[in-house]
Amino acid sequence: MRQRLIESLPGQLCATRGEGQGEGRPDGLALRHHRLYGRRRGRPLREGRRRIAESLFPQLAITLPVQGILDPQTLFPALPAAVWLEVGFGGGEHLAEQAEQHPEIGFIGCEVFESGVARLVGEVARRSLANARIFADDAQLLLERLRPASIGRVFILFPDPWPKRRHHKRRLVARPTLDRLATVMTPGAELRLATDDAGYLAWMLEQVTGHPDFAWLARSPADWRARPEDWPPTRYEEKARTAGRIPAFLRFVRRPKRGGEP
Numbered sequence: 001m002r003q004r005l006i007e008s009l010p011g012q013l014c015a016t017r018g019e020g021q022g023e024g025r026p027d028g029l030a031l032r033h034h035r036l037y038g039r040r041r042g043r044p045l046r047e048g049r050r051r052i053a054e055s056l057f058p059q060l061a062i063t064l065p066v067q068g069i070l071d072p073q074t075l076f077p078a079l080p081a082a083v084w085l086e087v088g089f090g091g092g093e094h095l096a097e098q099a100e101q102h103p104e105i106g107f108i109g110c111e112v113f114e115s116g117v118a119r120l121v122g123e124v125a126r127r128s129l130a131n132a133r134i135f136a137d138d139a140q141l142l143l144e145r146l147r148p149a150s151i152g153r154v155f156i157l158f159p160d161p162w163p164k165r166r167h168h169k170r171r172l173v174a175r176p177t178l179d180r181l182a183t184v185m186t187p188g189a190e191l192r193l194a195t196d197d198a199g200y201l202a203w204m205l206e207q208v209t210g211h212p213d214f215a216w217l218a219r220s221p222a223d224w225r226a227r228p229e230d231w232p233p234t235r236y237e238e239k240a241r242t243a244g245r246i247p248a249f250l251r252f253v254r255r256p257k258r259g260g261e262p
Contacts, residue, residue: 056121062108062135062142070145072108075133080106082152082186087139088159088172090236092120095155097232099124099132105152107132110139143177146184153190154181158236158247161200173204175211182213182254190217191252192231196240201248208252217251224248 064070072083081104089095089109099107109132111117117136124132135142159172173193181191191214195201208214218224227233227249237247 056125057117057134057136060121060124060132060134062133064141064145068145069147070142071147072106072150075108076106076131078130080104080131082106083108083150084153084155085151085184086110086155086157088156089120090116090158090234092116092123094157094232094234095132096120096123096127096129099129100127101230101232103131105131108135108142109133110135110137110142112137140177140180143180143184148183149186151181151184151189152186153192154185155192157192157194157234158196158240159200161195161197163197163199168203171200171203173200173207175207178208178211178214182211185254187254187256189254191254193250193252194227194234194237194247196237196245196247201250204250208250212258213255214252215255217253224250 062070062075072085073079075083083106084098084102086095086098086107086109089111092109092111095107095109099105109120111120111134117134120132120134123129156173160170162168162170185191191208193204193208195204205216209216225246225248227237227247228251231249240247
C-alpha cells in the first residue's frame, strides 16, 4: 500500500515549479558541511520590529556550549513536558501558534534569515510566550550538539525544493539530516514535513520511507491531502494555494530503537 500511495502522490499536485524558482526563498537552508544556501538578509527591518528584535532576541537566543552536548530542556525557565523543534521556521507564525497552543512544551526554532527571526521575536513579544527559543544559525550545528533522544517532534515545512538536478544535494530532507534527526528524536516522536513541489514530495517520500528509523503514518490519500487540525497554516502555504499549487502534509513517526542502538 505504501508504494501505491507514493506513486500516486506527485500526480495529485500541480506541476513542479520551473527550474530556478524557489532558490532564493527565505527557507533556503541546506544541512551540508555547515554550508548555508541563500541569503541572511533581505529588506531592511522596520524600525519598530528592529527595536523589539534587538531588545528581546538576546533573551531568546541559543548559544551552544563550547564543549559537550546541549540538553534542550535546560533552555527554558520551567521544565517543559517535551521539546519540539522547527527547522527553517520562515516567518515564525507556525511556531508561535504552536507555542501558544502548547504552553507545556518548549519550542526551538532554527532560522538563518534576519527578517524571519525578527518576525518570530515580534510574535513572542506580542503573545508573551515564555516557551520559545531561537537558534539563528545553521541547524546542523544545533543538531550535532543536542542530547540524543531529547526532541519530541520536528517540523520541516515548505523547505526550498532546489528543483535543478545539480542542486538536489542541497535538499534539506536527505539521509544525513534524517540520520541526525533519528538520533535526537525520542522513540515515537513525530516528524512533520510539508511541500507544494511535486518533485520534492516524491523525493521526501523516497528518502524518509527508505530510512529504517521512520515510519509513514498515512493510511489513505486523505492523510496527506488535508492539513491536520493541530497543524497551524503558514504564510507560504497561503501563497502556494493562491498560486494554484496544492500542498501535501506528511507525518512520520520515529520507530522504537533497534537492538544495540544508543
